[in-house]
Amino acid sequence: GLAYSMFASALWPSVPYTVNKDSVGLAYGVITAVQNAGLAGLPLVVSAVYSDSDELYIPYVEVLFIAFGAVGVLSAIGLNILAPELNLKHPPKIGEEPAEFNDASINAKYDQLNGEE
DSSP states (O other), X not given: OHHHHHHHXXXXXXXXXXXXXXXXXXXXXXXXXXXXXXXXXXXXXXXXHHHHTXXXXXXXXXXXXXXXXXXXXXXXXXXXXXXXXXXXXXXXXXXXXXXXXXXXXXHHHHHHHTTOO
């Protein structure tokens, strides 16, 4: 519960910062659909792992949850390395068009945020 609360408090407010203002509703819809698919499918995966492991919750199901957590952490680190302009240390104002994502604009934004001109 606590981990989901932290995740949701970061995810939902960041949508207007990362998509065009004309696509905010679609983005919220996609996030909701993916979240609902996960909420519907994950219990099936957990029960399959539990059944296949002779109904031993520990360690098999715990390893599954640890793997999900590791994938999430690695994804977050990868996004920060591959797309530092999405880090939102200096978020754009809501309604601004996002910058073009090409190598020149990424490098220029990175230099600007790090005080290099």
